[in-house]
Amino acid sequence: MEDQTIRVQLSETNKQKPKSDQLIFGKTFTDHMFVMDYSDPLGWHNASIVPYQPLTIEPSAMVFHYGQSVFEGLKAFRTKDGEIQLFRPTKNLERLNHSNDRLVIPPIDEEFVLKAIKQLITVEKDWVPDAEGTSLYIRPFIISTEPYIGVAPACHYKLIVILSPVGAYYKEGINPVKIAVENHYVRTVKGGTGEAKTGGNYAASLKAQELVGKEGFAQVLWLDGVEKKYIEEVGSMNVFFKIDGEVVTPMLNGSILAGVTRDSVIRLLKHWNIPVSERRISMEEIRQAHQDGKLEEAFGSGTAAVISPIGQLTWEGEDLIVNEGKTGEISQKIFDTITGIQYGKMEDPFNWIVNVETKSTVKN
Template structure:
């Protein structure tokens, strides 16, 4: 990192919401980070400034061609009062993989991590300390060049904003019901399903609307070519405990390489659980459910960490997973990862990074 980050502190700090009002992504802290890019000049003008609207030309390429990427991670107040992050280096590496796929210049990862560190320290009073709460961190890049030609932008902004968030499960970790999507496709191998770009999420909204109308929490996507191989659930990767093994879809290029996913795989192997990363079809899942070998299913992601699945809807039939309750392994994984994140238990993998 060679750039100095200029800091301008707010003179009008905002009131902080109560912990029981937080929800997810509704409130934002007093400051944000901005870094500009211009072709021939590179990334420059690193600064932390008061949180504020940004002004963009109506012709900015992000509006017309969707050239944008983002990340998501959390800062935690540990039981000893320190501030910690969970594997932030992985987020910066994935951000640059997304940048590469979307023809966006790479960001200096050391600078990004330092900006994140300084921003969290400046707004550390926004980190809630109620159980299971945290400060959500949203780094993102947008194309800002005002030009309507279909080509990569020559101007960008890399920004980081912060949002205090409440417990994902207000009444404790609870299983959700999932609708298996058979009409719409979200991505195909060779596309952008493996990167965190806005269009991936926009492509899923129609199916999510339909699933919600039927009373289901999220959509389980199948591959876009054969329409039979399981990929991911909405904003989460998925895991299945079948017999004595845990199976998760292989990273074929059509689904996101989640950081929580990677953490769960490491954790399960550390416990001696056999993990398979491979193609798994919806037919195999249905058969495993019918013969009783499908014991558990859960999603993994930054927001919920672990989201147990109690049932699947497939072709008009409701398929219960186990007895429909949170499985033993799902609960153990959730307790362990959140314990590492919040400093309640030992971190044998050096995943927890103290911010100071």
């Protein structure tokens, strides 16, 4: 960092904020955004909070051609006392640098970017909704902006943080979903970019998602790209199964994203002394466990839903109904605990919460 100061240019007019029951994920953005540039040899510089506005980018910018981009997703929550708090933001910024390394993007100063995010939220504090289950989604992302269509790491990048108020994921209680096990398409493979949060992984997932969506499934469950036997992720979430009293989740094998919610689930289960293991899990094992009456629960974990129970898994034409299609006890308990901590309703024994100072004076 050449310059650790964050310049602030406030918007002259502010948008009307949507009502909390009319919030749609990812379509409404706040009045400001954080922007920082990278160029050789300056490094990351020009850190600024500016009015939310379109980007002006050359058509030859590398991000449009060679997909050199990474992103993160986390949330700010309003407590019943009106305070604003973040959930494990340092984990997201650590992972952003992990993604940067895989995509040959220069590393960021994690502490500085966290400071910038906190300052941006302070500016936008009135955008953090207070209705039950609502939050302010935070999307940091980095794109290669160098105007050059050669296949090589870029010399110019932009880090941008945008904010979007989001409604409650579950408006009428947790709702288990139907998942199709994907046998044709794969998300990624060991040695690929699966561990990184980069656009290409999501682009690769659209086709399978579209096809199963037409058949009434909420998501696909991805199998490994090598043998198409072992379970990787579900949609854009990590996945857990409770089998005969033990909770299992695929181990981080080089093609699975290391979810922050995934890690939180594992730590909570250990805290509760519930057996949990990270290991290779075949789809055949799940089918067998179901047949033996031992598949007790299944759920996805991610920032958007926190916990998304799986009520049905369909594989090779066979429907495996999990827990009579209802939300399991552990699924519900994890959901209640993580959201309890996020909204400041429950104790935070792990120091997961980072407070945002909302009374600081913003320089203009």
